[in-house]
Amino acid sequence: MxxxxxxxxxxxxxxxxxxxxxxxxxxxxxxxxxxxxxxxxxxxxxxxxxxxxxxxxxxxxxYKTKKDLLLAIVTPTVTKVVAPFLAKEFVKEVFGNQYKSYEDFVRALMKNRYEFVKKHLPLIRIFWQEIAFHPEIKEQFQMIFTENVYEKFKKIVEYFQSKGEIIDIPPDSIIRMTITTIAGFLYTRFLFLPEKEWDDEGEMERTVRFLMHGLTKK
Incomplete structure (x- = not known):
């Protein structure tokens, strides 16, 4: 697009x-x-x-300032694109399904986020670059995540912990590790090294396996 x-x-x-x-x-x-x-x-x-x-x-x-111009772009991105997607499509497509394993959930989550970033790259690039420097942008995103995603994510983690599939550490830690691992791949793929010849399917699968099993040789 x-x-x-x-x-x-x-x-x-x-x-x-x-x-x-x-x-x-x-x-x-x-x-x-x-x-x-x-x-x-x-x-x-x-x-x-x-x-x-x-x-x-x-x-x-x-626009009174350059900052106002930025917010004229980013604020609608958050409120009209990111928020509705998190509240509806994302939650329905990823969190509305039953998964046999946490690994299956992570694989679905990564694929969904990959397609989303790929489709909306121009404005996602701006959003990603600027969120750390503008508190009002970060606060909007945090509020959207907390209201629409966090509790659903936590329930999935707790469910697979109760089955003994994933380790018994605070769910917040597992959520953080899952998000940062996936986000790290997406950032590298689309922003840091977009010109690299990527095997996207293979790299996503390796990322999922790393998240589930780490680097220890079994």
Whole structure:
């Protein structure tokens, strides 16, 4: 999905497009491209204006600061894309199924997150780059995770612990290890080394096996 398609999808509310001026749409489109390519801190409003084909002053007529421009992109990403996905599709597709093992659950979780990041990469790249530097973005994501995912995740962990399949340590630790292992693969695959020739299926399977069995030779 390219940035133009992203913008059209992003600016729909209840199926109807938000009315933007042509210049405002170009500014948002250029900002998505620039923030995804260079990061927020390394991108100037003059560069965004140049790519959008508008005067720099035009940006500040629509957005008071560069931070406001970032939040105009990221906030809808969280509230219209990430939140609904976590609350509905993600929970239904991953947490709504019965699994024979925790390994099967992890495999389904990784595959789901892989497809999600691959589909929404331009804005996910911005979101991933900036979440550590902007508390309001991190707080939004934490709230969404806590309200929609955490308790369901914890129940799955506790269920497989009760069956003796996974070790008896705090569920929060298992959740953390699972998330950071999967996130580490996705970050490396799509952001850190995207140009590498990846065997995605093989690497995901190796990641699942590492998470379940570690590096100890059996």
């Amino acid at each position: 390219n940035e133009q398609q992203w913008l059209q999808e992003l600016l729909k509310v209840n199926g109807e497009e938000v009315k933007l001026s042509d210049k405002q749409a170009k500014i948002l489109e250029a900002a998505i491209e620039m923030f995804a390519e260079k990061g927020y801190a390394a991108t100037s409003t003059s560069e965004i204006a140049k790519r959008a084909g508008v005067a720099e002053g035009t940006i500040f007529r629509h």
